[in-house]
Amino acid sequence: DAMVIQNPRYQVTQFGKPVTLSCSQTLNHNVMYWYQQKSSQAPKLLFHYYDKDFNNEADTPDNFQSRRPNTSFCFLDIRSPGLGDAAMYLCATSTGGTGYEQYFGPGTRLTVT
Amino acid sequence: QQQVKQSPQSLIVQKGGIPIINCAYENTAFDYFPWYQQFPGKGPALLIAIRPDVSEKKEGRFTISFNKSAKQFSLHIMDSQPGDSATYFCAAAVSGTYKYIFGTGTRLKVLA
Numbered sequence: 001d002a003m004v005i006q007n008p009r010y011q012v013t014q015f016g017k018p019v020t021l022s023c024s025q026t027l028n029h030n031v032m033y034w035y036q037q038k039s040s041q042a043p044k045l046l047f048h049y050y051d052k053d054f055n056n057e058a059d060t061p062d063n064f065q066s067r068r069p070n071t072s073f074c075f076l077d078i079r080s081p082g083l084g085d086a087a088m089y090l091c092a093t094s095t096g097g098t099g100y101e102q103y104f105g106p107g108t109r110l111t112v113t
Numbered sequence: 114q115q116q117v118k119q120s121p122q123s124l125i126v127q128k129g130g131i132p133i134i135n136c137a138y139e140n141t142a143f144d145y146f147p148w149y150q151q152f153p154g155k156g157p158a159l160l161i162a163i164r165p166d167v168s169e170k171k172e173g174r175f176t177i178s179f180n181k182s183a184k185q186f187s188l189h190i191m192d193s194q195p196g197d198s199a200t201y202f203c204a205a206a207v208s209g210t211y212k213y214i215f216g217t218g219t220r221l222k223v224l225a
Contacts, residue, residue, distance in 0.1 A: 004156075031211045042202055042215040043157065050211055090156050100145040100206045102213060104156035 003027050004105035006091050012111045013081050021076040021108045023091030029103075030096040032074040034066060037088045037107070049074065050096055078110075086112045115140050117205050119216030126193055127224050134188045134219045136203035141184070143214070145206035148177065148188050150199045151218075157202060161188070193223045 005024045013019040023032065031050050035043035047056045049068045063085070065077045078085055091105040119136045126132045136146075145164055149157035163170045163177045163186065170177045174191040190197055203216040 006156075033211075040218070040220075042218050045212060048211055055211075092156075094211060096211050100147075101159055101162065102147065102204075103159065104149075107154075107156045109154070 004091055004093055004103050006089075006105040006108050008108060009106060010109045010111070012113060013078075014113055015083065016080045019078050019081055019110070021078075021089050021091075021110070023074045023076075023105055024072050025091075025093045025103075026072070027093055027103065028071060029093035030071075031094040032068060033090075033092040033094070033102070034064075034074070034076050035090040035092065037090055043090055046076070081110070081112045083112050086110055115142075115207060115214050117203060117214050117216040119203050119219060121219060122217070123220040123222075125222045125224065128194060130193050130223070132190050132193055132197075132221055132223070134201050134203070134221070135185065136187065136216050137183075137185045138205055138214075139184065142208045143205035144208045146177070146179065146186050147204050147206075147213075148175075149202045149204065151202065152199050160201075190221075193221075195223045195225045198222050 007022050033048040034046045037043045046060045047066050063079050068074045088107045088109050090107045092102050094102045117138050124132050147162035148160045150160045151157040161172045161175045163179050165181050176189040179186045201219045204213045206213050
């Protein structure tokens with residue numbers, strides 16, 4: 001009973017070649033998040049949506065963009081991946097209500113060659 | 114400043130021991146404090162969480178202690194097992210937003 005699904009689990013892309021990571025959820029949660037996590041570090045919030053309202057973190061590079069076409073799906077686009085973008089990308093969801101519980105997907109490991 | 118400081122960075126205990134992981138914050142605009150467990154190559158999983166109007170919460174072998182006046186909270190793992198070996202992150206939800214601030218993580222190893 002997967003709740004937050006990320007595809008693919010592993011992605012290899014070339015330097016500068018655009019890549020899209022996808023996330024879907026079966027929880028019907030209002031809020032969806034994208035985090036970047038590098039080895040031995042905490043997850044770093046890139047952006048989040050409350051429904052269709054998009055919130056970008058001030059330090060998220062312009063190279064990263066996101067789309068949320070409907071409640072269930074959210075995409076992370078990396079327009080021109082650099083070697084420094086190699087990381088685990090985590091999608092998470094939350095009700096956005098008083099519960100505040102946040103559920104993470106299994107992540108997509110991105111390798112840039 | 115919105116920051117959560119977590120310690121220790123790493124921890125090794127014997128099976129059956131009680132590892133304790135500590136977190137501290139300065140900003141009072143936090144209203145929910147979850148702990149996450151993360152295994153290598155996996156996403157973080159919500160373990161247990163507490164609100165600031167509660168001083169302690171237990172779920173199975175996991176206990177959160179919360180000291181609102183000291184702005185500190187900690188995770189205790191009772192009767193720790195080798196299967197508890199993972200990285201643990203504390204976090205804090207920023208009031209009025211949907212954002213979470215994460216601690217830097219503690220890598221726990223429980224020896225058999």
